[in-house]
Amino acid sequence: EAQVTxxxxxxxxxxxxxxxxxxxxxxxxxxxxxYRQDPGLGLRQIYxxxxxxxxxxxxxxxxxxxxxxxxxxxxxxxxxxxxNQTSLYFCASSPRTxxxxxxxxxxxxxxxxxx
Amino acid sequence: xxxxxQNSEALNIQEGxxxxxxxxxxxxxxxxxxxYRQDPGRGPVFLLLIRENEKExxxxxxxxxxDTTLKQSLFHITASQPADxxxxxxxxxxxxGSYIPTFGRGTSLIVHP
Numbered sequence: 001e002a003q004v005t006x007x008x009x010x011x012x013x014x015x016x017x018x019x020x021x022x023x024x025x026x027x028x029x030x031x032x033x034x035y036r037q038d039p040g041l042g043l044r045q046i047y048x049x050x051x052x053x054x055x056x057x058x059x060x061x062x063x064x065x066x067x068x069x070x071x072x073x074x075x076x077x078x079x080x081x082x083x084n085q086t087s088l089y090f091c092a093s094s095p096r097t098x099x100x101x102x103x104x105x106x107x108x109x110x111x112x113x114x115x
Numbered sequence: 116x117x118x119x120x121q122n123s124e125a126l127n128i129q130e131g132x133x134x135x136x137x138x139x140x141x142x143x144x145x146x147x148x149x150x151y152r153q154d155p156g157r158g159p160v161f162l163l164l165i166r167e168n169e170k171e172x173x174x175x176x177x178x179x180x181x182d183t184t185l186k187q188s189l190f191h192i193t194a195s196q197p198a199d200x201x202x203x204x205x206x207x208x209x210x211x212g213s214y215i216p217t218f219g220r221g222t223s224l225i226v227h228p
Contacts, residue, residue, distance in 0.1 A: 004158075035218075042220035043159070043204070090158050101147055101166075102208070102216065106158030 002027045004107035006091050012113045013081055021076045021110050023091030031094040031102065032074040033058070034066065036087040037109075043090070049074055050096075081114040088112075117142050117210045119219035121203075127225045128195055136190040136222045138205035145207040148181055148188045153202045153221065162203075163190075195226045 004025045013019055025032065033048040035058075045058030049068040063085055065077040074093075078085060091107040120139040128134050138148065147166045151159035165172045165181045165188065172179045178191040192199050202221040209217050 040220070043218040045216075088156070092158075101149075101164050103149065103161045103164060104151075104159070104206075104216065105161070109156065109158055111156075 002105070004091055004093050004105050006089075006107040006110050008110060009108060010111050012115065014115055015082055016080050019078050019081060019112075021078075021089060021091075021112070023074045023076065023107060024072050025074075025091075025093040025105070026072065027093060027095070027105065028071065029093035029105070030071070030096040032068065033092045033094075033104070034064070034074070034076045035090045035092065036060065036085075037090060038087050046076070046089075081112075083114050086112060086114050117207070117217060119205060119207060119217060121205060121219040121222045123220060123222070125223040125225055127227065130196060130226055130228050132195055134192040134195045134199065134224050134226070136203050136224065138188040138190065138219055140186050140207055143210045144183055144186075147208065148179075149206040149216070150177075150179055150188075150190050151204040151206060151218075153204060155202075159204055159218075192224070195224075197226045197228050200224055200226050 007022045034046040035043045037043050044060045046064050047058050047066040049055045055066050089110045092104040094102045094104045118141045149164045150162045153159040163179045165179045176193045180189045202223045204218050204221040206216045206218045
């Protein structure tokens with residue numbers, strides 16, 4: 001089944017404790033992104049990657065890191081989480097098409113709470 | 116800067132009626148516009164894409180229009196059902212034609228039986 005998977009789905013952690021949220025897709029998509037979703041603010045892009053070893057900042061990159069060493073994986077790293085990073089996080093992937101359009105396939109989400 | 120506006124108030128309609136949701140944008144002319152459905156606590160699901168040279172696109176009970184003069188897209192669900200209740204998001208590529216999509220905040224649709 002074509003899908004984007006994220007782990008963990010739920011995480012409660014404490015301020016300053018480094019964590020990684022994994023994201024993997026099995027559709028051979030070139031593009032991958034991370035979003036956070038907060039009430040009243042909608043979906044905001046954190047980082048995106050257009051190919052292996054190619055990453056760039058989205059709208060809210062502060063406090064996050066990413067890497068793209070393999071095409072299928074795009075982990076999100078919080079080196080020193082803070083309470084304002086409590087949010088619902090989504091990973092997404094998208095195929096590169098000649099016509100453009102970039103339909104996005106989203107993962108199931110990771111609900112992160114930082115105390 | 117680019118802005119996407121969707122009605123923040125929930126739309127309540129009766130089963131069987133047509134739901135119409137609006138997406139307005141400002142400041143530039145996107146090459147396409149997308150609509151997604153999101154259920155509570157779940158990831159958005161892609162529904163339809165319409166390009167700037169298309170006035171209308173249909174898929175089963177869904178219809179999307181794209182008026183580049185008004186800078187507006189309308190999303191219609193005909194013969195609505197309670198199962199259509201969800202939040203609907205529109206998304207545009209960022210100004211400059213880059214890959215990065217920008218999402219509106221979404222409009223909640225509630226279909227009453």
